[in-house]
Amino acid sequence: MKSNKKILLVEDDPNFGKILKDYLTINNYEISLAVNGIEGFEKFNKSEFDLCILDIMMPFKDGLTLAKEIREVNESIPLIFLTAKNLKDDVLKGYKIGADDYLTKPFDSEILLAKIKSILNRKPSVDTEQKDIFEFDFGEFSFNSKLRILTHKEGDSFKLSPKENQLLKMLVLNFDDLLPRDIALNKIWRDANYFTSRSMDVYIAKLRKYLEKDLSLKIINVHGEGFRLMQD
Amino acid sequence: MKSNKKILLVEDDPNFGKILKDYLTINNYEISLAVNGIEGFEKFNKSEFDLCILDIMMPFKDGLTLAKEIREVNESIPLIFLTAKNLKDDVLKGYKIGADDYLTKPFDSEILLAKIKSILNRKPSVDTEQKDIFEFDFGEFSFNSKLRILTHKEGDSFKLSPKENQLLKMLVLNFDDLLPRDIALNKIWRDANYFTSRSMDVYIAKLRKYLEKDLSLKIINVHGEGFRLMQD
C-alpha cells in the first residue's frame, strides 16, 4: 500500500537524516531531505508537502526560523520539531509558531511513525485561506492587503499596520458574516487569551475609525462571538 | 476572557491531580477530576467535554482501557495520555486508540498547556462545524443561529444572547418533539443541577416572550421531562 504522503524532512546531521529518511521511506512515505533551513525552504516552495519534520538546531537557518517562514506561506501544514535537548523555550516557541508536535532526540522511530500517522489521519480541516486575493472593494473603499493600503473614494488613504491589515482582511473576507473572535485571534495573534482579546478590541476600534469615512459601513459586535463587517 | 473549554482529567494520584487541576483552572479551563478509570467514564458520560487527559497507570481501570471506552462513545474528542515511565508499548497503544498526544511524567506544566492550546485551537474538522445548519424557518420567524438574530415576518428582529440562541436552536432542531431538560442542560450549561435548571427556566421565559409575536407557536413544558416547541 502506498501512502503517497509527502514529507519534508530538514535535518543537518547527514547520517541521522539518511537513516530517518530510509526508515520513513520503507514505511511508505515520500521523503524530501534537506540539510539546512535554507535548502529546506527552497524545497518547501518547489513542491507540495503534507507534513514537515524540522530539526531545531541547524546551522545557517534554524528550524524555528524556517518554521516561521513556512507558516507565512502555508498556515495549515503540520509541523513536527526535533530537538536535540529538551529545551523548554524552544518547545514553547515551536508551539507558538503552530507546531503540531515535537520530539526529543533520541526518540524511538516507531513513536515518530505513530505520531505522523496520527497527524495525517486527522480529518482535513477547513481551509479558510485565500492566498491569492489581495485587492478588495467594499463600500466606498478599495483595499490592497498586500501593500496594506486602504483608500477611500474621495482620495483619502491610510497605511495600515500589519495587524490592522490582517484583521481588516479577515473581516472583508467574511463580509456581512460573522468573524469569530477565536478564529481571528488564533490566526493573527496565534493565541486566544484575555490580553490578545483586548488587543483585538483595540484594533477593532482603529478600524472603525478608518471606516467611519463611509457611514454605511459598520463593524458590529456579536457579543461573545466576534465581529461582523456589514453595510446597511 | 473565559475559555469555557471543559477538560476531563483522570489521575489517580490525588496530590498530583489536585495540583494539575488547579494549574489548569488558573489558566481558564474548567476541569473535572476523576481519580480512576471507572469514575472517569461516569463523568465522561455525564457531561460534554472538549478534551480528556488520562493517566495510563491507574488502579481498577487503566487509562488505555478508559480511552477505548471513550472512543466507542465519541470518536473525535482529543485525548492526551500521561505516562509515568516512557513505556513504548503504552505509547504506541495510545496512538492506536487515537491519542492526540502523550506526555511522560514528570513533564513541564507550561508544555502541557501549550499542547492543550495547540490541540484545542485546531481548526474544526470538516464534518462538524462547516456543515452545521444555522438558518431556520419556523412559524412566522426566520432564525440565524450564527449571527444570533431572530426575525419576525413583520420586520421585528431580536438579537439573541448566546444562551438564548443555543436554547432556541436546540428547540428548533427538535421542533414539535421533546427537548429533554438534561440534554439541553448538559449541552448548553455543561452541567445539570438545580441552579442551571432554574437558569434554563429563565431562558425559556425569555424565548416565550420573543415567540409570542406568532400566536401559533408555543413552548410547552412536559413536566419533569423537558420542553417542546410546537405549532397548533
Add this chain to the structure above:
DNA sequence: TAATTTCTTAAAAAAATGTTAAGTAGCTAA
C-alpha cells in the same frame, strides 16, 4: 394535601466590549 416542579420578575453579579492613553520594544536615521 404535601411535595415537587415550573413560571415570572427583578435585582445582583459576572463577563465582554469600547475607548483612550500610557508603556514598551524594535528599528532606523542622524
Add this chain to the structure above:
DNA sequence: TTAGCTACTTAACATTTTTTTAAGAAATTA
C-alpha cells in the same frame, strides 16, 4: 550612539450585555 518612529500591548475606566440568583406564585403530580 541617541532620538524619533512605528507597531503593538497593557492599563484604566466607562459602558453594555449576559447570566445567575432569589423569591413568591402557580401548576402539576403522587
